[in-house]
Amino acid sequence: MSDKHIHLLSERVTNKIAAGEVVERPASVLKELVENSLDAGADQVDVEVVEGGRRVLTVADNGRGMNADDALMSIQRYATSKIGDVEDIESISTMGFRGEALAAISSVSRFKLTTRSEESDAGTEVVVSGGKVQDVQSAGCPLGTKIEVRNMFFNVPARRKFMRTARTEFTHVKQKFLVYALANPAVGMTLKSDERTVFSLTPGDGLEDRIGAIYGESLSSALRTVEHSYAGVNIRGYVALPRVARSDRSDQYIFINNRPATAPVLAYAIREGYHTLMPSGRHPVLFLFLQLDPGLVDVNVHPTKREVRFRRSNDVRDAMIGAIRKALETPSSAAPVPPREDGGHAAFGGLDKRSSIDIQDLPKAPVFQYPRMSMLDERPLQDRSATEISQGEGELETGADTPWARCRVLGQIGGLFVVLETEDGMVLMDPHAAHERVMFDKFMDQVVNGKVHSQGLLAPETLDMSPDNAAVIRKNEEVLKDLGFGISSFGGDSFIVDSVPSCIGEVSIAEVVENLAKAADRGGKASSAEHGARERIAMAACKAAVKAGDMLSLSEIEKLVVDLALTKMPYTCPHGRPTMIFMSFKELQKKFGRIN
Numbered sequence: 001m002s003d004k005h006i007h008l009l010s011e012r013v014t015n016k017i018a019a020g021e022v023v024e025r026p027a028s029v030l031k032e033l034v035e036n037s038l039d040a041g042a043d044q045v046d047v048e049v050v051e052g053g054r055r056v057l058t059v060a061d062n063g064r065g066m067n068a069d070d071a072l073m074s075i076q077r078y079a080t081s082k083i084g085d086v087e088d089i090e091s092i093s094t095m096g097f098r099g100e101a102l103a104a105i106s107s108v109s110r111f112k113l114t115t116r117s118e119e120s121d122a123g124t125e126v127v128v129s130g131g132k133v134q135d136v137q138s139a140g141c142p143l144g145t146k147i148e149v150r151n152m153f154f155n156v157p158a159r160r161k162f163m164r165t166a167r168t169e170f171t172h173v174k175q176k177f178l179v180y181a182l183a184n185p186a187v188g189m190t191l192k193s194d195e196r197t198v199f200s201l202t203p204g205d206g207l208e209d210r211i212g213a214i215y216g217e218s219l220s221s222a223l224r225t226v227e228h229s230y231a232g233v234n235i236r237g238y239v240a241l242p243r244v245a246r247s248d249r250s251d252q253y254i255f256i257n258n259r260p261a262t263a264p265v266l267a268y269a270i271r272e273g274y275h276t277l278m279p280s281g282r283h284p285v286l287f288l289f290l291q292l293d294p295g296l297v298d299v300n301v302h303p304t305k306r307e308v309r310f311r312r313s314n315d316v317r318d319a320m321i322g323a324i325r326k327a328l329e330t331p332s333s334a335a336p337v338p339p340r341e342d343g344g345h346a347a348f349g350g351l352d353k354r355s356s357i358d359i360q361d362l363p364k365a366p367v368f369q370y371p372r373m374s375m376l377d378e379r380p381l382q383d384r385s386a387t388e389i390s391q392g393e394g395e396l397e398t399g400a401d402t403p404w405a406r407c408r409v410l411g412q413i414g415g416l417f418v419v420l421e422t423e424d425g426m427v428l429m430d431p432h433a434a435h436e437r438v439m440f441d442k443f444m445d446q447v448v449n450g451k452v453h454s455q456g457l458l459a460p461e462t463l464d465m466s467p468d469n470a471a472v473i474r475k476n477e478e479v480l481k482d483l484g485f486g487i488s489s490f491g492g493d494s495f496i497v498d499s500v501p502s503c504i505g506e507v508s509i510a511e512v513v514e515n516l517a518k519a520a521d522r523g524g525k526a527s528s529a530e531h532g533a534r535e536r537i538a539m540a541a542c543k544a545a546v547k548a549g550d551m552l553s554l555s556e557i558e559k560l561v562v563d564l565a566l567t568k569m570p571y572t573c574p575h576g577r578p579t580m581i582f583m584s585f586k587e588l589q590k591k592f593g594r595i596n
Contacts, residue, residue, distance in 0.1 A: 023104050025163060026053025026152060027172035032101035033147050034180045037061035038187065042144065043203050047177055048192040052169030053152070060146035065117040068124040072136065075113070075128060077103040102147075107131035108159070109152045115145040130155040174198065175250065178214060179260045182253050182287060185210035207237065211287060219244060219285065226288060228323035231315035233292045235323040240285035242277045242572050251285040256308055257294055265313045266320060273324025276440070277569060279576035288323070290316070329568040409557050418557055425584035431552060433573035434564045440574040441567040442503045452484035453502045460498040463510045467493055473513065485513060 023029055030047060037045045040063025050056040066074060077100060105111060106128040116123030116139075123141035127134045153160035163169060170193055181189045181201055188203030201213055212220045223238040252270070254262055274284050298309040310316045407427070410419040420427040446452040465473060470493035473480070480487050486499030497509050552560070564570045564579065572578055589595045 023108060023152070025172060026057050026149075026169050027176040029053065029057055029105055029149055029152065030059065030173055030176050031180075032105065033057075033059035033149075034177075036101070037063055037145070038180070038184060040064045040145065042187065044188040045180075046190045046192075047173075049170065049173055050194055052166035052171075052193070053149075053173050054163055054166055054169055056148065056150050057152070057173075058146065058148045060144065062142070062144040065120070065144050066115045066124070067117050067120050068136075068138075070117075071113060071115050071124040071126050072133075075102045075106050075111075075126065075133075103131075105149060108154075108156050110150040110154065112148040112150075113145065114139055114141050114147075116141050116143055118143055179253060181214065182207070182210060183255045183258055183260055207287065207289075211238065222285075224327040226323050226327045228319065228326055230319035230322055231312070232296075233290060233316055233319035235288055235290050235319055237288040238286065239273075239288070239324055239327050241328070242274065242279075242282075242284065242576060243578070244285055245278060245282035246285060247282065249283045252283065253287045255289045256297060257291060258289070259299065259308075261299070261308045263308050263310060263313075263316075265310065265317045269317045269320030270324065272321045274328075274576075276574035277328065277572050277576050282576070286324075288320075290320075292316070407561065409554060409561070412552060412557070415551060418552070418560075420561070422582075425582060425586075425588065427580050427582050429561070429564075429580045430573075430578070431557070431560055433577050433579040434560055434570075436573040436575070437567050437570060437579055438560070438563040439503055441569075443501060446501070446503065447483060450482070452482070454484045454486060454499040455502040456486070456499045457497065460496050461509050462490060463495045463497060463513060465493050465495065465510075469493075470495075480513065487513065 023032075026049065030053070034045055034047070037059060040061060042061035042063035044062045046058075046060045048056070048058045102113075107130065110130075111128040113126045113128075114123060123139045124136070125139035125141075126136050153163065173193075174191065177189070177191050177199070181187075181199070185205040185207045186203060189199065189201045190197065191199040199214070201210065205213065208220070208223075211223070219240065222241045222244045224241065226235055226237045226239055228235045253260070254266055270284065270286070271278075278284060296311045298311070406423060408421040410421055412418050412431075416430065416432065418429040418431055420429060443452075473487070473495060474489065477487060477489075484499070484501035485497060487495055487497050490496045495513075497513065500509060500512075570579060586595070
């Protein structure tokens with residue numbers, strides 16, 4: 001431009017600029033159109049794409065529809081029925097409100113809108129090409145709205161060349177479709193790609209039904225129900241056990257007042273909620289709905305409304321952490337487990353307290369009966385009589401989600417791994433990881449309940465610390481005493497320890513005290529007692545656990561099995577590593593070619 005004077009941009013140019021913020025690819029068009037359908041009260045939304053949406057993307061609904069005047073107005077920038085004044089933005093309850101989407105989409109595509117309201121005898125069809133209205137006419141159509149978007153970015157070559165292959169674009173379309181399908185399980189939704197039906201989800205579903213329809217039984221069996229309220233934040237939904245963790249966050253669905261959205265504080269809360277349960281580099285699966293006062297949520301952060309801000313982020317963070325931990329640590333919160341094809345039940349790691357074998361006297365949950373079967377008896381469980389199997393040493397009360405009803409210890413291999421036989425198959429257990437979990441749970445229960453049991457040392461131990469560490473210990477001396485350490489100053493940078501928590505075993509007292517003191521210093525007393533010290537406590541338990549190469553007696557293995565079954569999360573150690581690997585008899589038969 002030779003003219004450097006300031007001037008107003010034309011509407012055509014501003015619409016294309018806005019399209020760059022709102023319309024990134026076919027999936028972002030899908031998002032805007034489906035949100036409009038939901039805001040219109042639709043209970044059926046049908047999506048169809050050709051070439052991943054690059055050539056055609058269509059969204060049809062049975063919502064309220066529009067009359068002719070509203071249909072024409074809807075494609076104008078900043079035209080909306082969802083807010084009237086700036087104050088309305090402070091309490092948004094609809095998906096959309098900015099009035100930009102249709103104007104932006106129609107400015108970079110060949111666009112056709114067909115709609116009819118309940119008050120109109122005939123529908124209206126509006127055809128737009130590159131932001132210019134080409135035709136407006138009456139049309140026969142059902143109640144609701146159908147929008148067809150063709151040749152996206154046909155008039156913006158620079159943007160069009162950045163679109164990926166049809167397969168890649170469809171992957172993004174599918175993911176976006178699933179977000180809204182899960183957010184609105186009561187709404188029937190279909191997705192077709194190149195005339196092939198990919199999803200056909202029935203209306204009136206509950207969230208559990210919708211998850212099952214999309215992911216199948218393998219995920220459903222690992223879900224735990226979330227019901228939690230804190231400081232005005234209500235959270236419901238499901239979180240999955242660590243065994244079904246993913247390599248990315250694509251299966252983390254968070255809905256804030258039914259709006260798919262996220263915030264940095266939520267990512268932090270998820271990490272903390274799964275702390276000591278999830279290995280590094282793995283991400284949990286979850287479906288969580290947060291409900292709170294709309295006035296406490298700022299959704300006007302970005303044109304796509306992808307990220308929100310909370311006015312009381314600390315409350316939201318603590319509510320999320322509490323909800324996740326409560327679900328994972330409460331056995332009775334398990335979601336119903338659907339039956340599998342062979343008549344048994346799918347469960348975490350394939351282990352379930354309900355047997356797929358007809359054993360008449362199986363105890364009902366939550367009773368755990370551990371049989372002391374002879375190591376010399378080589379017969380598998382299914383070849384034994386019910387009487388033989390029931391000859392145990394009594395019953396132990398455990399959580400409702402214990403990993404087995406009965407098992408038989410077969411022995412130890414490789415100087416480490418324990419082999420167990422259950423009703424449904426074979427288990428390899430890592431006693432080192434299992435002992436970590438047992439000790440961690442015992443210590444944490446005592447810490448949280450304020451009833452830490454201490455044991456006196458035969459000879460008090462003197463700790464000579466560096467000046468920095470000594471300062472930290474002095475600052476948190478009372479906290480350490482609450483955690484079960486009998487510690488007192490001995491002059492200068494030295495301390496005397498005459499008792500330690502009874503459950504941490506034989507560890508380096510100096511290292512444990514130093515680590516726990518630092519954790520307390522970072523988080524304060526409340527954090528140390530419940531959250532901040534978890535990782536340090538887990539490390540202490542790890543050092544006190546069974547070491548690789550230690551051969552265990554039968555009675556030691558049996559006690560470890562029982563103790564592990566009594567924990568809240570028997571399937572992983574505090575660092576997130578598995579304590580056991582299960583292989584069903586059916587899997588073994590397949591590997592040996594006995595069944596297909």
